Amino acid sequence: MSQAYIVGAFEHPTRLAVEQSVAQLHAEVAIGALEDAGLSRHDVDGYLCAGDAPGIGPLSIVEYLGLDVRYADSTDIGGSAPIAHVAHAAQAIAAGRCNVALITLAGRPRAAMERAGLVTEYTDYPESLFELPYRPILAASYAMCAKRHMHEFGTTSEQLAWVKVAASQHAQHNPNALLRKVVTVDDVLGSPMIADPLHRLDCCVTTDGGGAIIVAREEIARSLCRPLVRLRGAGESIKYQLGSGFDLTTTAGKKSGAQAFAQAGVSPADIKYLSTYDSFTITVLLALEDLGFCAKGEGGRFVEDGQLISGIGRLPVNTDGGGLCNNHPAHRGGVTKIIEAVRQLRGEAHPAVQVKNCDLAVAHGTGGMLDRRHGCATAIFERL
Amino acid sequence: MITAATDTSPEAAAFQQAANESRLLFGQCSVCDKPHYYPRRICPFCSSAEVEWLQASGRGHIYSYSVVRKATPPYATAYVTLTEGVTMLTNLLTPDFDRLQIGDEVELLFVKGDDDQQSAFFRPIA
Ligand SMILES: [Zn+2]
Numbered sequence: 001m002s003q004a005y006i007v008g009a010f011e012h013p014t015r016l017a018v019e020q021s022v023a024q025l026h027a028e029v030a031i032g033a034l035e036d037a038g039l040s041r042h043d044v045d046g047y048l049c050a051g052d053a054p055g056i057g058p059l060s061i062v063e064y065l066g067l068d069v070r071y072a073d074s075t076d077i078g079g080s081a082p083i084a085h086v087a088h089a090a091q092a093i094a095a096g097r098c099n100v101a102l103i104t105l106a107g108r109p110r111a112a113m114e115r116a117g118l119v120t121e122y123t124d125y126p127e128s129l130f131e132l133p134y135r136p137i138l139a140a141s142y143a144m145c146a147k148r149h150m151h152e153f154g155t156t157s158e159q160l161a162w163v164k165v166a167a168s169q170h171a172q173h174n175p176n177a178l179l180r181k182v183v184t185v186d187d188v189l190g191s192p193m194i195a196d197p198l199h200r201l202d203c204c205v206t207t208d209g210g211g212a213i214i215v216a217r218e219e220i221a222r223s224l225c226r227p228l229v230r231l232r233g234a235g236e237s238i239k240y241q242l243g244s245g246f247d248l249t250t251t252a253g254k255k256s257g258a259q260a261f262a263q264a265g266v267s268p269a270d271i272k273y274l275s276t277y278d279s280f281t282i283t284v285l286l287a288l289e290d291l292g293f294c295a296k297g298e299g300g301r302f303v304e305d306g307q308l309i310s311g312i313g314r315l316p317v318n319t320d321g322g323g324l325c326n327n328h329p330a331h332r333g334g335v336t337k338i339i340e341a342v343r344q345l346r347g348e349a350h351p352a353v354q355v356k357n358c359d360l361a362v363a364h365g366t367g368g369m370l371d372r373r374h375g376c377a378t379a380i381f382e383r384l
Numbered sequence: 385m386i387t388a389a390t391d392t393s394p395e396a397a398a399f400q401q402a403a404n405e406s407r408l409l410f411g412q413c414s415v416c417d418k419p420h421y422y423p424r425r426i427c428p429f430c431s432s433a434e435v436e437w438l439q440a441s442g443r444g445h446i447y448s449y450s451v452v453r454k455a456t457p458p459y460a461t462a463y464v465t466l467t468e469g470v471t472m473l474t475n476l477l478t479p480d481f482d483r484l485q486i487g488d489e490v491e492l493l494f495v496k497g498d499d500d501q502q503s504a505f506f507r508p509i510a
Binding site: 124129131134139144151192242243371372 | 393395396399400410411418419420421422424428429447448449450451452453454455459461462463465469470471472473474475486497501503
């Protein structure tokens with residue numbers, strides 16, 4: 001069990017950043033999280049970011065912010081990276097490498113898209129030659145996992161749609177959410193097919209903005225006037241396919257979740273609230289199974305009939321509206337998962353979605369391409 | 385795009401050259417005996433460099449697929465499991481996307497891209 005605490009969390013209110021630069025957005029969320037914590041930039045001696053930060057790793061943003069850090073980490077496992085960063089920061093704190101670590105995530109893909117259209121850049125990865133000729137768009141990557149899950153377990157499009165319905169039920173209470181309109185299962189099934197079986201409403205939003213997290217050691221956390229949120233367990237894992245033993249229905253979350261629950265000494269039944277990556281509806285379904293909230297193949301039955309809606313269902317999930325309705329800044333949903341978990345643990349979520357006596361919560365991320373290679377990170381937080 | 389990739393990856397050049405001769409290659413390790421895809425010179429299962437690139441028979445079945453409906457015209461991405469045991473990302477060519485099913489038998493054909501390079505596609509066996 002770590003002695004690291006989340007002392008600051010901030011989500012940028014914007015969803016379209018026409019006027020700001022990416023670096024400016026990183027700075028704005030950093031300032032927001034420091035204010036939330038009651039700390040100053042001079043207290044920060046660790047900085048963590050992923051590939052959404054412009055420049056070489058942490059270099060440009062550390063300079064832009066004018067920080068003096070003795071610990072830096074730019075681990076990038078896709079959108080789940082900030083959840084891994086929390087654990088890395090906790091390790092650095094435990095090792096005496098820093099006292100206060102700042103994690104930022106920000107971007108402006110929406111503003112950039114409005115300006116230039118969707119640009120796909122050629123990348124010289126080892127797998128490029130074997131994948132790019134087949135135009136593997138992201139939605140198709142997740143769609144093939146969904147199709148296989150349907151084939152193996154009888155999962156239906158209606159069941160996937162319930163994930164979006166729950167997100168929209170929560171988002172109606174979030175004034176900053178991009179999509180606040182409540183939708184029905186029929187709305188999801190009636191929306192245009194993007195890559196079958198995933199409809200437009202099975203896909204997350206594209207937004208600008210971002211978020212930041214401050215992780216600090218125990219003495220500092222106890223000196224601040226904020227509810228105490230401690231990292232209790234964490235795990236991370238990377239999954240890929242090598243051609244043999246192919247499997248599209250289990251994610252790296254099976255390993256990252258097992259590590260996190262083992263370290264925390266708790267089980268899924270103890271969890272009051274779950275923030276889980278929802279790049280697509282299928283991403284949520286697979287995470288619920290792999291984290292152990294239900295058996296493999298039972299995800300569809302687990303989510304249907306509003307079971308993820310706070311106050312109604314068995315497990316409140318993504319009460320900010322998630323990436324499906326609220327925010328998926330820089331195409332990366334990791335930081336917002338941590339932020340809403342912190343809100344829930346502090347009792348600062350919207351009253352309509354606040355989970356009663358929320359003392360144990362999970363933030364879980366699935367970044368990258370679900371079918372080909374992805375990285376999962378799981379963090380279990382407790383309120384003391 | 386394919387030309388750029390082979391230009392910068394000497395490791396992959398032989399794969400593309402074979403594809404241009406309508407042969408699909410996969411990796412087969414002589415030490416641990418496991419096949420892999422995409423083919424590489426170091427076995428991903430045991431790190432041995434004793435890897436042969438073998439020619440696939442060109443038969444297989446659909447492991448999963450998705451029709452990208454938002455594209456104009458739509459196209460089908462898929463994973464095909466070859467009879468040799470490896471599963472690969474590909475595209476499916478068919479006049480009727482609605483008839484595709486997981487498990488369908490498919491056969492290999494090569495399609496030339498805009499850059500004049502051939503890639504391995506598959507089509508259902510009637
Ligand atoms: Zn081997």
